[in-house]
Amino acid sequence: MNSETKSRILDLHRRNTLLNTPAPSLMVTGAMDFGADERYAPIDERMIATAAEALEAGQTHYVDVPGIGPLRAAIADYLRTAFNGQYQQANVIVTAGIQESRFLTLQMIGDSVERVAVPEVVHPGVKKALGVRPLQVETMAVDAQGLPPIAEIRKALEAGNRLLFLESPSRLTGAAYSAESVAAIAEAAAQFEAVIIWDQGLAPWAEGYVSLAAKAPGQTVAIGEAFPGMGLASWFIGYIAAPEQWIASMQSQKQIMAICTSTAAQYAALEASKLAAESHASQLPRLNAARQALIAALGTTEVIPGATASVVALRLSAGKKQQVLKELQDAGYNAADGADFGMEDVLRLTISQDSTALLAVANVIKGA
Amino acid sequence: MANPAKTGTNLLYALIAQARGYSDAIIMGRGDPDFDTPPHIVEAAKRAMVEHHADAVPAEGLLALRQAIAERVKRVNQIDVDPATEVVVTNGGQEALMLMVLAALAPGDAIIIPEPNYNTYHDALKFARVEKIGIPSTAATNFRTDPAAVRAALTDKTRALLLVSPNNPTASVIQRADLEALIALAHERDLIIIADDIYDLFIYDDYQHISPASLPGGKARTLTLNALSKSFSMTGWRLGWIVGPADLMARVRELKAAITGGTSVISQYAGLAALTGPQEPVQMMADAYKRRRKIVMDALDEMGIKYGVPQGGQFVFADISFTGMDSAELAEKILTDQHVLVYPGAAFDKERGQYIRMTFLQPEDKLQEGLERMRVAMKNIMGTH
Numbered sequence: 001m002n003s004e005t006k007s008r009i010l011d012l013h014r015r016n017t018l019l020n021t022p023a024p025s026l027m028v029t030g031a032m033d034f035g036a037d038e039r040y041a042p043i044d045e046r047m048i049a050t051a052a053e054a055l056e057a058g059q060t061h062y063v064d065v066p067g068i069g070p071l072r073a074a075i076a077d078y079l080r081t082a083f084n085g086q087y088q089q090a091n092v093i094v095t096a097g098i099q100e101s102r103f104l105t106l107q108m109i110g111d112s113v114e115r116v117a118v119p120e121v122v123h124p125g126v127k128k129a130l131g132v133r134p135l136q137v138e139t140m141a142v143d144a145q146g147l148p149p150i151a152e153i154r155k156a157l158e159a160g161n162r163l164l165f166l167e168s169p170s171r172l173t174g175a176a177y178s179a180e181s182v183a184a185i186a187e188a189a190a191q192f193e194a195v196i197i198w199d200q201g202l203a204p205w206a207e208g209y210v211s212l213a214a215k216a217p218g219q220t221v222a223i224g225e226a227f228p229g230m231g232l233a234s235w236f237i238g239y240i241a242a243p244e245q246w247i248a249s250m251q252s253q254k255q256i257m258a259i260c261t262s263t264a265a266q267y268a269a270l271e272a273s274k275l276a277a278e279s280h281a282s283q284l285p286r287l288n289a290a291r292q293a294l295i296a297a298l299g300t301t302e303v304i305p306g307a308t309a310s311v312v313a314l315r316l317s318a319g320k321k322q323q324v325l326k327e328l329q330d331a332g333y334n335a336a337d338g339a340d341f342g343m344e345d346v347l348r349l350t351i352s353q354d355s356t357a358l359l360a361v362a363n364v365i366k367g368a
Numbered sequence: 369m370a371n372p373a374k375t376g377t378n379l380l381y382a383l384i385a386q387a388r389g390y391s392d393a394i395i396m397g398r399g400d401p402d403f404d405t406p407p408h409i410v411e412a413a414k415r416a417m418v419e420h421h422a423d424a425v426p427a428e429g430l431l432a433l434r435q436a437i438a439e440r441v442k443r444v445n446q447i448d449v450d451p452a453t454e455v456v457v458t459n460g461g462q463e464a465l466m467l468m469v470l471a472a473l474a475p476g477d478a479i480i481i482p483e484p485n486y487n488t489y490h491d492a493l494k495f496a497r498v499e500k501i502g503i504p505s506t507a508a509t510n511f512r513t514d515p516a517a518v519r520a521a522l523t524d525k526t527r528a529l530l531l532v533s534p535n536n537p538t539a540s541v542i543q544r545a546d547l548e549a550l551i552a553l554a555h556e557r558d559l560i561i562i563a564d565d566i567y568d569l570f571i572y573d574d575y576q577h578i579s580p581a582s583l584p585g586g587k588a589r590t591l592t593l594n595a596l597s598k599s600f601s602m603t604g605w606r607l608g609w610i611v612g613p614a615d616l617m618a619r620v621r622e623l624k625a626a627i628t629g630g631t632s633v634i635s636q637y638a639g640l641a642a643l644t645g646p647q648e649p650v651q652m653m654a655d656a657y658k659r660r661r662k663i664v665m666d667a668l669d670e671m672g673i674k675y676g677v678p679q680g681g682q683f684v685f686a687d688i689s690f691t692g693m694d695s696a697e698l699a700e701k702i703l704t705d706q707h708v709l710v711y712p713g714a715a716f717d718k719e720r721g722q723y724i725r726m727t728f729l730q731p732e733d734k735l736q737e738g739l740e741r742m743r744v745a746m747k748n749i750m751g752t753h
Contacts, residue, residue, distance in 0.1 A: 001588040005527050005558045006615065012474050013619045019626055026629060027424040040422050048417040051634075055413060060405035062398070062603045065381075096459050096606070099629030128626035132470060133496070234425050234633040255377055256491040257466050258459040262632040263604035264413060 019131030023124035024336040024348075026097075027233050031357050034349040035334035037123075037171070039310065043231030043268075044279070050271035051264045059263045065255045066247070067094025071266050074273035075226060075239045081277070083203065085213035085222060087241045093250055094226070094269075096261045097236035098201055101223035103129040104250045105197045105240055109163055109221065110135045112249070113195070116163045117156035121146040121342040123171035123199070140164075145175035145304055146313075146343055150184045157192040164194060168212070169202040172341040172348055174308030176203070179210040186216035195246070197221045201238075204228055204280050205287060205310040218243055227272040229283050229310075235265040284309055290358055291351050297362035304346065313338065314347045314365070321347055324368040331364050376487045379696060379715045383703060390707040394738035396726045397699075397711040399536070399682065402734075403601040403656075405638075406649040412641030413605075416634050423633050427625035429457025429609070433636045436643040437609045445565060446582035447592065453614040456621050457631050457639075460606040461566045461595035466492045467627070468591045468610060471619040472560040473498045478525040479562070482513040484685070484717035486536040486564075501526060504719065507676040507687045511538035515549035522557055529554055531580055532564040534571065534680025537716050537725035541575045541679035551586050560616070561590040566608075567681040569599045570654055572661060575679040581611070588613050591620070598682065599650050600642045607631065607639040657682055660728035660735055667739035671746060682727055685713065689722035691749065699724060701749050706741035 013019065028036040066072060072092040079085035079092075095101045106129045110116045115136035118126055130137050140148035140156050147170055148156075156164060166185070169176040177185065189196050189212075198212045201224035213222045221242040226232065240250060254260075287309035294312055295303050304313040316324060321337075324347060328335055338346025347365075352358065380397070387393040428434065434451040441447040449455055458464040465488060473479060475497035481489060483502040493500050501521050505511040518529070529550065533542040542550070554561050561580050568577045581590040595608030610620050624630075664684050668675050675686040688698055695712035702708050713723030728735060 001585075003558055003560075003589060005560055006589065009472060009474060009527070009560075010615055010619065013471075013622070019622055023625065025424060025426070027422065029424045036424070043417070043421045048414070048421075051417060052410075052414045055405070055410045058404045060410070060602060060604045062400050096628045096632070097630065099625075100627065103627050125626075125629065128622075132623060132626050134475065231421055234421065234423055234630075236628065236630055236632045252378065253495070255381070256462065256488055256495065257627065258463050258606055260604070260606065262459075262606045262635050264417075264634045264638075265632050268417075 016131050018127045021124040021127040022340045023128060024340065028350070031352070031354055032332045033334045034352065034361060035336040036350060038233035039350050039352045041229050041231045044275055046275065047230065047268045047271040051268040054267035055264060059267065063260045063263055063266065065260055066251050067092065067261060068266050071270045074270055076241065078273055078276065079213065079222065079241050083200065083211035083213055085211060085241060086217035090244055091241050091247065093240040093247060093254060094261050094266060095238040095240060096258055098223065098225050098238040099125050099129065101238045101240050102126055103132065104253055105221050105223055106130055106165065107133060108249045108253050109195055109197065109246060113163045115161055116165060117161040118165045119148045119167065121170065121172055122165065122167060124340045126165060145306065146170040146173040147175055147177060150181060153185055154188050157188055157194055162192065162194045165197045167199040169206050169306065169308040171199070171202065172338055172343060172346060173304045173313040174202065174306030174311040175304065176206045176209055176307045182210045182212055182215050185212055186219070189216050189219040195219055195221060197223060199223050201225045201228060202308050202310060205284060206307045208307065213241065221246060226269045227276045230272040230276055230279060232265065232268060232272060235268060237261060237265040237269050286353050287351055290353050290355055293355055294349070294351065294358045294362055297359050299366055301365060310351050312349045312351060315345055316347060318344060320368065321345060324365050327364050327368045328361070333361055333364060376715055377491055380487065380711055383699060383709060386703055387709040393707045393709060394730060394734055394741065395709045396730065396738050397709040399598065399727060399729065400603045401598065401601040401653065401729045402731060403653055405600060405602050408645050409600060409602070409638050409641045413634050413638040416637030420633055420637055425630045425633050425636065427630050428621045429631055430636050433457055433640045436640055437611065440643050441611050444568065445579035447579055447587060447611060449611045450614065454611055454617050456610050456617060456624055457636060458608045458610060458624065459628055459631055460597055461593055461608040462488060463628065464593035464595065464608045464610045465489065465564065467620050467623050468562045468593060469493060469496050469498065470623050471616055472528050472562060472591060476525065477527040478523055479528040479530055480518055480521060480526060481530045482532070482535065484537055484713060484720040484723070485532060487716050489530065499525060505538065507674055507685065510676045510679065511535060511540035511685065513542065513546065515546055515553060518550060519553055526557065526559065528560040528562055530562045533577060534567040536567065536681060537683060537711070537713065538676050538685045539678035539681040539683055540676060541571060541577060544576070544578055547578055547580060548583060551580055551583055554589060555585055561586065563590050563592040565592055565594045566598055568594065569650055570657055570682060571680045572658060572678060577680065591616055596639055596642050601653065602638065602642065605635040605638055607635045657728060660732060663732060663735055664726060664728050664739065667743070671743055682729055684726050685723050686726060687722055688724055694721045695724050698749065702742060702745040705748055706745040708738050708741045708745065
């Protein structure tokens, strides 16, 4: 069928480079997949039991748009305990995963300030969310670890940007801002009365982590997955935690987009909230050990320093990277291409606790 | 940022919040069926929690579910789609609606919308910065959308036509002759059709639901949404879909990846069980709605309230112009006086302030009580107004 209307809209979409940014898959497809955002994590049977009981009790209907009260309270409590964030239940929206958190924050806060500054190196989901509806987007240059230095953040603020998006830890490299840097960002945000969307989804795997939510609660909109590492990645559940004045517009948009988040996922996450602290404490050393074993096995391959146990980012020349990607693919493995994040010379491996597979990957990379 | 005003969707949520304050409230406003999700679907979800909790899910949804959706739309709607390229699973009908608007239209475009219509369409169009061209309808014609009125309303910027049948909130069903005329018009003026089939299993009397994409020439220019919320009483699972031509669906997929990234794996397995398992629960619910519809119509007749006879759906759109009150004010008074929640027509369309929407999503005894309370409320209101 010839349709000028269709051709025109399809052409507009094709030219939307932000929307069409390639992105890694969310969840690993098997033991040889190191390219997805999330590794396999077993689920505690108590989470299944809680979700099943809720469904059997008739929790199969719409629930409140921002989430069931107990889960919102549990997330606020988690953010206070783990990150010293100043949040209460009213500050929290339960989302259908991290991508909805990105979309709601960028689009709805962005709508009120009309422009947003994002790092040159950022998860592709950020670019995709920005591509849904036109918004003026400016970029901040990054350092060797993929984080915008304080000087770049100040530059963006001085240029008139009042909304910044930052990842700490970086979704690509795992590098996180130090306590001093977080304090400096907080000071700059306060000085310019700016809002910072702060993606802290990888924070549970970063030792010594400092959240901007602790230093600049009035300026920070924190986002992340709800209780990562608890086996809920494919259930799509995340959070937004923000000062109350920002909640209304995002909640309103969430109502328009999805009404609420799946009840089964919410009840499973509620149980996860009770188990996460203990689980994270046991997972973190195992992930760190697996990561260190991988780095040792990689030999002289340059590893970008990062504080996060769940990812390893390798710096490779452009030609070497393509060769490594091909040989990994030929051997049945998968890694995330840093080019999708904005860093051409980087490969990202998501750490699993399967040391055999990790060492096999290291051998392929070394041999390439 | 200021709190949004109490209009449209926010007005409805303000009334819901007020109703929650009454322990004896009877909800005849919200479109949430009183039936729980059928047990076999809950069982399937529980199995999925054990066996599939970490399955990788592509943004467009699990292939097995897309295949089941393709079979469903072929069987029920006579739409042929390729599950590989022409189906995208969504977080309910609401996300589907947003995705269709964003996929088919660009900022500055205009779309024809029969009015009144589901308030979220207005919100989605506002978000997409798309102009709405409303085609008014009234209870006198059972809220028929006249193709001649659509033709007269077209502008150079019009790129799409929204067809919701049965309509929400009016419960009108688009008749075949009108649908054929509207599709012919879409061909003539090169419009994309956005079709909302969410109430397609709830049709009354001798009316027939026809999907625009099933008619000759319809599929190539039509995006069709549906969801399991109403048909299987699965509102809390957030599971819906869009089907359409592969080229437009590729854009839907990219937008889905950008907005939510995917749909809960547990809800997808529950949806698979719904579509491939026993269909008797749907018939049981449809039969119940048929009985309840009569109860509501009888009560409205007794109260002397005019309405469009519901041809489908799960609600009645009733004309309260005789009260001389705006529907928002009336709904608030009925709620405050008798703790019965009905939705004001003004929330669906600001020009429809003389209507209220009443759902029949309560058990019959509760529905009877709600209607009796409403009769008392109307008497009180008319006595003091």
